[in-house]
Amino acid sequence: MTDSSSDSSTSESEVSACSxxxxxxxxxxxxxxxxxxKTAPLYENINQFEAALNKSNEVFAVEQSELVKKREEEKERKRIEDENKLRQKNQQRFAQYAGMVQTSREFRTRNLLTRMDAMEGPLGVLRECVDKRLRLKIITRHGTGIRGVLHATLVxxxxxxxxALSDILEVWKRKGHRKRKVPPGLGTPVEKGTAATISSVPAVTETPLxxxxxxxxxYIPQMMVRGEHVVLVNVVER
Structure with a gap:
């Protein structure tokens, strides 16, 4: 009732924007x-409208989202162009000092595997044996002479x-019990079977010559041989 009465009391001149x-x-x-x-642009507030009057190229109406998107794309393109120009300018500026800059050396991990790959000469043959899993015949020595022979695969x-060897067949010679001399520095031997309780001892087959x-x-599954005990290495399989 109040709205209709107030609307009826309103004149045309009071609601006309041109009056x-x-x-x-x-x-x-x-x-x-x-x-x-009816096609007038729509702004969110008075400040945007005033800014549009002063700077018509920077402020757009609410329904002009495509223009806003194009403006942002243009700004991004211009920013990328400026960065490229600055990078090229710096490269030309410092080109004469390029040879004077000390570049950091690349850190490379060095271990047994990487050193094996770089071996040459006789050690290069051993690298080939590792890669192709070739069988080797290795003659070993002790303190006074030749000890025996190892038929193994190099790891x-x-x-x-x-x-480091695997799948080893070890062959050596020894004197009989009566003719062997036990050095005094070895001390008292351990009881028979004591070592087997710690780790399995490979069975030894003895043949009289x-x-x-x-x-x-x-036969030994795995073995580590020190280089000072190696006399000769021969490639059995190729």
Missing amino acids: SSFNPIKALYSNKTKVPV AFDKQWNM GKGVWECTR
Whole structure:
């Protein structure tokens, strides 16, 4: 009842934007209000409208989102161009000092595996044996002479000829019990079977060769041989 009475008391001149007696409050709540320009741009507040009047290229109306998107794309493109120009300018500026800059050396991990790949000469043959899993015949020595022979597959090695072997067949010779001399520095031998409680001891097969000499043979899954015990290495399989 109040709205209809207030609307009836409102005159055309009070809601007309072109009239000198324009009343904005009544224009907001009256049904008689008519928009002079239906295609007029829409702004969120008065500040945006004033900014659009002063800087028409920077402020857009609410429904002009495509123009805003194009403006942002243009700004991004210009920023990238400026960065490229600055980078090229700096490259030309410091080109004469390029040879004077000390570049940091690349850190490379060095271990047994990487050193094996760089081996050349006789050690390069050992590298080929590791890659192709070739069988080797290795003659070993003790303090006074030749000890025996190892038939094995090489797994790894280093420049001191230390070797990690697998699938080893070891053959060596020894004198009979009566003719063997036990050095006094060895002390009292352990009881039979004591070592087997700690780790399994490979079984040794002994074959008499005559004149008190026995040939011993045993199979060992894995073994580490020091380079100072290696006399000769021969490639059995190729």
